[in-house]
Amino acid sequence: MISLPLLFILAGFARAAVNGACSVNGTPGVCLVNTDCTGSGGTTHTGFCPNDPNNVLCCTKTACGRLCPGPADFKCCLPGATCAPPAVNTATVNLIKEFEGFVASPSPDPIGLPTVGYGHLCKQTNCAEVPYSFPMTQAQAAALLQTDIKTFTKCVSADIVDSVKLNANQYGALASWAFNVGCGNVGSSTLIKRLNAKENPNTVASEELPKWHFAGGVSLPGLVRRRAAEVTLFKTASSVISHPPPC
Structure with a gap:
């Protein structure tokens, strides 16, 4: 009782x-x-x-x-x-634009894949999924890039555990890398495994990003330069935390 x-x-x-x-x-x-x-x-x-x-x-x-x-x-x-992944910062957008280059109408990239704008990979014939007419303007290409990058910030955020803290430049460098190599390669990479194992992020980026300089089985000088730029961005200090995603 x-x-x-x-x-x-x-x-x-x-x-x-x-x-x-x-x-x-x-x-x-x-x-x-x-x-x-x-x-x-x-x-x-x-x-x-x-x-x-x-x-x-x-x-x-x-x-x-x-x-x-x-x-x-x-x-x-x-x-x-x-939690929605945050947008990448201006430094990241500028890096992607620099290395992707602007293409006003669908054209083959260095390994023959049809792209338009700032690295948008065409999903339909003549990039019919793009909501702009061709030739497109740089402003339209920039807007398309902002839409496209969300796919890659999402996979970067999902693949890295929340206990790993990344500032806006570290997060942006990885988003640029993901944009270039694809989410599947990011998720299975040694880079992500090492970050999740709590290794020093700057060391991991310096050692792992430069390995990704091949396309179609060929080492491309442009990819060598891009990886170096991503490492530099990754190691640039920032007080803004972008991962885990702020809510």
Whole structure:
């Protein structure tokens, strides 16, 4: 038989279901103290955590957020949501533009693959998937590049564990490399394995990036120069953290 004081204690615990799941008209959320929610970029909703204290409301957010107490790598992730990888910085965009070069109309690249703009690899005949007419302008090519690079920032972010911290230049250099060699090669690379094994990032980049200078089985001087530029960018200091993705 449970004593009356113990019942009151248990009731108190039942009410304080912080971190419990909630839903706001179909949008998943987490019951959190108001200040914890709003302080981390979430939105509070009244009436969806009815068994909790008045200062605990349903918190919704469009991405995984650092809403839970605990270590920096312990995150409260709302069901069905992910942290979106950040955009690359201007230095990265400029590096990619420099080495890809601008092509106004679909043309074969150095190994014969049809490309247009700043390194957009055609997926359909005559690059029919590109939402611009040819010849395209440099401004249109730059906009297309911003769309294309998202595929590669996504795989870089997914392949590297969150406990590895990368600044904006390190992250950008890897995005440029991924843009050039493809996500499949990135994911299976020794470079990623070494980063995830917590080796020194600058050492890993200096030793691993230069190995990627072959295309079609041939070493290309342009790729040698590109890898060197990516190493230089990677080793350039930045106070902006881009990985793990900020939420």
